[in-house]
């Protein structure tokens with residue numbers, strides 16, 4: 001979002017699309033928002049907070065006969081989804097290394113042949129004049145190796161993680177009262193679980209779980225630099241009670257169902273305790 | 284210590300956050316407390332409620348209970364504040380009113396800068412509770428009471 005805000009400051013006209021309750025953009029909305037002079041459409045392949053997978057191929061189809069360049073941020077998606085840019089109808093795609101077990105600080109921009117880019121940094125002539133600085137060969141190799149690896153096992157790994165994810169969600173919603181899944185139950189990344197637990201505050205839950213050796217994140221205002229709630233949860237829920245008590249678990253290649261059982265041993269007790277302290281929880 | 288702006292919580296904060304003292308377990312029964320006070324707002328998610336019991340003879344705080352929908356700092360700050368005003372037989376109202384958020388933070392061995400408002404929360408709720416108490420009893424407010432606060 002911030003790069004777009006930057007462009008807006010430079011005088012570009014920007015339309016922001018709303019998402020539905022499941023966090024998914026409607027292709028019709030993209031179509032409606034297109035103007036003849038639109039030059040760029042940028043839509044995340046999958047959202048990092050609620051894992052919502054966007055209908056990129058459908059939007060790509062709509063844009064086929066329009067001059068606008070279609071960009072997608074595939075950082076979250078690269079480990080699990082199909083990156084066939086032609087099928088998706090993508091002109092530009094960003095992928096980074098840290099989300100796919102590659103070297104941190106690496107990333108690349110795919111650009112369809114024929115798309116001319118301007119450098120952001122000037123000087124040097126490296127990378128076809130697009131990015132100055134001696135190429136970091138180990139990082140480049142590391143990144144491409146990482147991408148090749150995750151893409152190779154993405155179908156199998158997705159299947160494994162979806163089973164764990166759905167098992168986790170099922171237990172959460174069954175064993176903890178007043179807990180809500182954020183985002184679509186199926187149209188989401190295999191590794192993403194995002195829930196709102198009413199009556200508790202996210203940072204407190206995160207720290208209690210941390211004590212037990214469990215790592216997760218929250219969209220609670222209390223946990224953010226500027227004390228602002230997650231705009232993603234607010235966009236789909238429009239209620240502070242949900243962002244304040246939101247919790248995100250991200251699964252990875254080393255996580256197992258056994259670990260979920262451990263979380264389910266700890267989390268319900270933490271929620272019970274914090275609800276006891278809570279000023280908004282009705283007993 | 285409070286000047287150091289980081290995300291690390293002191294051991295003291297951690298101790299009170301993990302083992303909060305004096306929070307209200309059961310909803311209050313009639314006459315169990317003399318007054319209650321509230322502070323915070325839903326939008327920040329920072330809601331604080333406190334209940335007080337005062338010895339009308341000695342004007343000492345006999346009991347202080349709280350509930351919050353706030354973060355670790357809010358929980359720890361309120362917990363330590365509850366200890367501060369009830370320890371050694373309870374503080375006198377006027378003395379308790381003199382406690383500043385800075386003193387609460389000091390007892391916690393510091394709070395990250397952006398978490399300072401969480402300690403203000405309990406301070407506000409407490410002042411509001413005392414203000415309600417004095418009003419009920421028709422007692423004049425002491426100069427240390429921060430009125431219209433929060």
Ligand code: FES
Nearest residue numbers: 222329353354401
């Ligand atoms: S209660 Fe929200 S930051 Fe402490």
